[in-house]
Amino acid sequence: MADPSSYRPKPGQIPDSPGVYRFRDEHGRVIYVGKAKSLRSRLSSYFQDLAGLHPRTRTMVTTAASVEWTVVSTEVEALQLEYSWIKEYDPRFNVKYRDDKSYPSLAVTLGEEFPRVQVMRGPKKKGVRYFGPYAHAWAIRETVDLMLRVFPVRTCSAGVFKRSAQIGRPCLLGYIGKCSAPCVGRVSPEEHRELAEEFCDFMAGRTGAYIRRLERQMHDAAEEMEYEKAARLRDDIEALRRAMEKNAVVLADATDADLIAVAEDELEAAVQIFHVRGGRVRGQRGWVTDKVEAVDTAGLVEHALQQLYGEESGDAVPKEVLVPALPEPVEPVAQWLGERRGSRVDLRIPQRGDKKDLMATVQRNAQQALVLHKTKRASDLTTRSRALEEIAEALELDSAPLRIECFDISHLQGQDVVASMVVFEDGLARKGEYRRFQIKSFEGQDDVRSMHEVIGRRFRRYLQEKQKAGEWSEENAVEAAEEENGHAGPVEGRAGLMDDRSGPVDARAEDGRPKRFAYPPQLVVVDGGQPQVAAARRALDELGIDDVAVCGLAKRLEEVWLPGEDDPVVLPRTSEGLYLLQRVRDEAHRFAIAYQRSKRTKTLRAGPLDEVPGLGETRKKALLKHFGSVKRLRAATVEQLCEAPGIGRKTAETIAAALAAAAPPAPAVNTATGEIMEEAGE
The missing domain is CATH 1.10.150.20 (5' to 3' exonuclease, C-terminal subdomain)
Structure with missing residues (x-):
C-alpha cells in the first residue's frame, strides 16, 4: 500500500486548466483515468487526509504510485481524450459497462459490393449499418422476412453467394421473389445497392414517404388496368405495415430520441437504453457495471454516453437524448454529442408528458435488469461456493459456513424496537425460516442491548430444542430452562414470528415442539461494528455456545469486524465473499425495516x-x-x-x-x- 504523499506533485506544479490525468501503479499500469475542468483543483482533492476520502477513492490512491496529466484547451477535448484513454488502457478503477446479455442487431453490410442483410452480435464493424439492438433474434428475422418482399436484398452468406454465381442458379429465395439474385446478374450492383439503401431508409424511420409512393403506384396501376401489378403493390404495402406494427408508436411527431435510465445500489448499477426512431422503439440494450469508483447517477450517465456514442457518428446520434440526471457540467457533453452528430443534440431530463412516461418504463426495465443480474450472480453454484470459501478463509473458520444467520435492529427514535433474523443456506435465502422479534423488555436507542437480547433469545430456543432431542445433559437443560423462565417467556410469545411472504406461521410441529430454531448456524452476522459484535459474542458465551462464529459488517466502509479484534478484516472490493455478506446484511436490514414500518403504520x-x-x-x-x-x-x-x-x-x-x-x-x-x-x- 503506497503513501499518496510519496508521489504528490509539488505545490504550483499542477496547472489550473482543463485536462486529463492518469494514476499508475508501481508496475506502471494505468489504474484510473479522469478529466477535470481544473487539474489543480481536482488532483488536490485526491491528496487530502485519507480518512476524508471515499473508501473506493482511498483504495485507488493507495494502490497508485504516480500520477501524470495532459493539458487540453477545452472541456470537450478532455472528454474525448478521457474516452480514448479508457478504451486504450482499460483501467481497473474506472466504471466499465458490460452488456447484461448479448443483444442482436440488424446489420446491412454496405461496405461490400453486394450489401447483405443479416443478424449480428458483438462489436460493431466498419462499413456496416446497424439497426437495434433488439431483444430477440427471431424478432429481427420476422421483420426481415416481411420486408424482403418489398426490398429483395441479399441475405445469403459469402459461400452460398459464390456457389450460386458458379453454377448460374440462384438460391430458393431468388426463385420465390425474396432476393433480387445479384449472384446471377438479375440486377446490377448499382441497382442492388439502391435496394439496400432504400431498406436502410425504411428501417431508419423514413416510412411514410415510401408507403405513400407505393400507394400512388398502386392507384396508377389500377387506373391503367394493370391489376396484377396493383395487387402486388397492395401486398407490398400490407407487408410493410405489418412490419411497422411490430413497433408500437410511443412518441408523437416521429420523434428520434434515445432514452437512458439508471438503476443502482451501493455496489452495482444497471443502465437501460431505448432507441426511438420515428416515434417507435427500434431497439433496446442494457449494461451492468460494478461501481469501483465513487460515482453518482450523473457520473454513471456520462460514462454511459461516452460508451454509447464514443465510436458513433451521424444518424447514430439522435436529435434528442433523455437522461435521469445531467452530467456536471452538461455543456461540454452536449457539445461533444453535437460534434459527433454534426448538428445540435438536445440533452435533457424529461419533465412531463409521453416522454416522462416512457422514461418511467425504461427505468422499470433498468430496475428489473439489476435484480436479474443479482439473481443470476447469486444463483450460480460456482460463485456461491467461492464466496463461502472466501468467507471461511477471511474469518479463519474450519469449514465453509453453509448456514448463515444475520440479525438487524430497527426502531423509530427509540420506539417500536424490532429485530430481524434472515437465513441463508448454501448462499441462498431461505425465506421460510426468516424470523422477526419485537423488543418489549425496554425502549430506547440502544442497538447493542437489543442485539444482545435477540441473540440470547434465538439461541436459548436452540438449546431448548437440543434438550428435547436428547442431545443435552439434564443439568444444562435445567440451567437453560431457569434462564428462559427469568427472561419474560418463550420466544414465540414475544417475537411475533412471521414469514416474509405468507403471514403468521405456526412455529410448532405436530408433536407440539417448536421447529426451525433447532438448526444452529455456522456463522452469525450482525449489522454493525465492534459494539454489536461484542454484544452478540457475549450472549453466546453466556449460554455456553462456542461453536458458532460471529462477525459484523459495518455499512459505511463495508468492514468485517470480529470479536475481540481492534482492527477489522478488509475483504477485497471484488470479493464474492464480501458480496454475499452484503446481500445477507441488506436482506436483514430490509426485513427489519419492513416490520418496523408495518408497526409504525398501525400505531x-x-x-x-x-x-x-x-x-x-x-x-x-x-x-x-x-x-x-x-x-x-x-x-x-x-x-x-x-x-x-x-x-x-x-x-x-x-x-x-x-x-x-x-x-x-x-x-x-x-x-x-x-x-x-x-x-x-x-
Missing part, C-alpha cells in the same frame, strides 16, 4: 385524532386523506377543517381544540436508515 395512523371524542375511523381517514398528514392537519384553520368530507363546524372546532392541546412531536428519526420520518399519511 401512528391517526395520532392525536384518536383523542377527539365522537370522531370515528371513517372521518379520521377522510381527514388524513384530505390534508395528507397530521402535520398539515394541525396547521389547518376551522374553516379549512370544514372543507373535509363529513366535517361540520362544531366537529371542526372540537378537532382544532384537541390538536391545539396536543403537543407536536419531535421529528422522528429511523436509526436503521438515518432518515427523518414524516408523520402518518405523509
Whole structure:
C-alpha cells in the first residue's frame, strides 16, 4: 500500500486548466483515468487526509504510485481524450459497462459490393449499418422476412453467394421473389445497392414517404388496368405495415430520441437504453457495471454516453437524448454529442408528458435488469461456493459456513424496537425460516442491548430444542430452562414470528415442539461494528455456545469486524465473499425495516385524532386523506377543517381544540436508515 504523499506533485506544479490525468501503479499500469475542468483543483482533492476520502477513492490512491496529466484547451477535448484513454488502457478503477446479455442487431453490410442483410452480435464493424439492438433474434428475422418482399436484398452468406454465381442458379429465395439474385446478374450492383439503401431508409424511420409512393403506384396501376401489378403493390404495402406494427408508436411527431435510465445500489448499477426512431422503439440494450469508483447517477450517465456514442457518428446520434440526471457540467457533453452528430443534440431530463412516461418504463426495465443480474450472480453454484470459501478463509473458520444467520435492529427514535433474523443456506435465502422479534423488555436507542437480547433469545430456543432431542445433559437443560423462565417467556410469545411472504406461521410441529430454531448456524452476522459484535459474542458465551462464529459488517466502509479484534478484516472490493455478506446484511436490514414500518403504520395512523371524542375511523381517514398528514392537519384553520368530507363546524372546532392541546412531536428519526420520518399519511 503506497503513501499518496510519496508521489504528490509539488505545490504550483499542477496547472489550473482543463485536462486529463492518469494514476499508475508501481508496475506502471494505468489504474484510473479522469478529466477535470481544473487539474489543480481536482488532483488536490485526491491528496487530502485519507480518512476524508471515499473508501473506493482511498483504495485507488493507495494502490497508485504516480500520477501524470495532459493539458487540453477545452472541456470537450478532455472528454474525448478521457474516452480514448479508457478504451486504450482499460483501467481497473474506472466504471466499465458490460452488456447484461448479448443483444442482436440488424446489420446491412454496405461496405461490400453486394450489401447483405443479416443478424449480428458483438462489436460493431466498419462499413456496416446497424439497426437495434433488439431483444430477440427471431424478432429481427420476422421483420426481415416481411420486408424482403418489398426490398429483395441479399441475405445469403459469402459461400452460398459464390456457389450460386458458379453454377448460374440462384438460391430458393431468388426463385420465390425474396432476393433480387445479384449472384446471377438479375440486377446490377448499382441497382442492388439502391435496394439496400432504400431498406436502410425504411428501417431508419423514413416510412411514410415510401408507403405513400407505393400507394400512388398502386392507384396508377389500377387506373391503367394493370391489376396484377396493383395487387402486388397492395401486398407490398400490407407487408410493410405489418412490419411497422411490430413497433408500437410511443412518441408523437416521429420523434428520434434515445432514452437512458439508471438503476443502482451501493455496489452495482444497471443502465437501460431505448432507441426511438420515428416515434417507435427500434431497439433496446442494457449494461451492468460494478461501481469501483465513487460515482453518482450523473457520473454513471456520462460514462454511459461516452460508451454509447464514443465510436458513433451521424444518424447514430439522435436529435434528442433523455437522461435521469445531467452530467456536471452538461455543456461540454452536449457539445461533444453535437460534434459527433454534426448538428445540435438536445440533452435533457424529461419533465412531463409521453416522454416522462416512457422514461418511467425504461427505468422499470433498468430496475428489473439489476435484480436479474443479482439473481443470476447469486444463483450460480460456482460463485456461491467461492464466496463461502472466501468467507471461511477471511474469518479463519474450519469449514465453509453453509448456514448463515444475520440479525438487524430497527426502531423509530427509540420506539417500536424490532429485530430481524434472515437465513441463508448454501448462499441462498431461505425465506421460510426468516424470523422477526419485537423488543418489549425496554425502549430506547440502544442497538447493542437489543442485539444482545435477540441473540440470547434465538439461541436459548436452540438449546431448548437440543434438550428435547436428547442431545443435552439434564443439568444444562435445567440451567437453560431457569434462564428462559427469568427472561419474560418463550420466544414465540414475544417475537411475533412471521414469514416474509405468507403471514403468521405456526412455529410448532405436530408433536407440539417448536421447529426451525433447532438448526444452529455456522456463522452469525450482525449489522454493525465492534459494539454489536461484542454484544452478540457475549450472549453466546453466556449460554455456553462456542461453536458458532460471529462477525459484523459495518455499512459505511463495508468492514468485517470480529470479536475481540481492534482492527477489522478488509475483504477485497471484488470479493464474492464480501458480496454475499452484503446481500445477507441488506436482506436483514430490509426485513427489519419492513416490520418496523408495518408497526409504525398501525400505531401512528391517526395520532392525536384518536383523542377527539365522537370522531370515528371513517372521518379520521377522510381527514388524513384530505390534508395528507397530521402535520398539515394541525396547521389547518376551522374553516379549512370544514372543507373535509363529513366535517361540520362544531366537529371542526372540537378537532382544532384537541390538536391545539396536543403537543407536536419531535421529528422522528429511523436509526436503521438515518432518515427523518414524516408523520402518518405523509
